[in-house]
Amino acid sequence: MLRAVQLGLRGEAMDSSTIWMCLFCAACMARCPAGIDIPKVLETVRHISMREGRPPASKEVALFQRLFLGQVAGMGRVHELSLGGSYNLRSGHLMSNVGLVPRMLTRRKLSLLPHRKGARWFKKLLSRERKARD
Ligand code: SF4
Incomplete structure (x- = not known):
């Protein structure tokens, strides 16, 4: 490579x-x-x-990357639960890793709601970065 x-x-x-x-x-x-x-x-x-x-x-990796970066651009960080759900829906692997979700929730490895802390700051940073690139 x-x-x-x-x-x-x-x-x-x-x-x-x-x-x-x-x-x-x-x-x-x-x-x-x-x-x-x-x-x-x-x-x-x-x-x-x-x-x-x-x-x-790899269409699946490309899809995951697009969803991942879309969340980062929109929220400043990733919400794993909705990212996994979106990926499963769009990739057609509806039940992929679904069995792990209850255990991960109870162990606090996943959160039900996205964290918003820092989202505004990150959007500003991203916007500044894009302007500097153009
Ligand atoms: S997965 Fe890790 S070890 Fe492999 S090429 Fe990427 S950065 Fe390097």
Whole structure:
């Protein structure tokens, strides 16, 4: 993947499923002897691919990313319960992980309602960032 980027093989890089598989855990970056920010490279290639309207190698990951970023842009953070629900509905995997919800709610790993704290601040930050980019 990185070699494709280095060699300027845009098509190969952007059509690769690798850019859709990265979880941005940064484990590779922490161990990379060359100090390459691998997740940043993958994220950048993914964004360029999306901006150019290329079909994603993984439609499910693309859907999840769109929903995730939509929540972040709208609320300043993610509400996992509604994110999971939206994803299940739109992906067609209606019952995926539904069995985990009651236990996660009782253990307070999920909240019923979204947290609004910081949403306004984040929207301002996002708006400023977009203006600076344009
Ligand atoms: S950040 Fe690196 S180790 Fe983590 S998922 Fe992405 S490529 Fe793999």
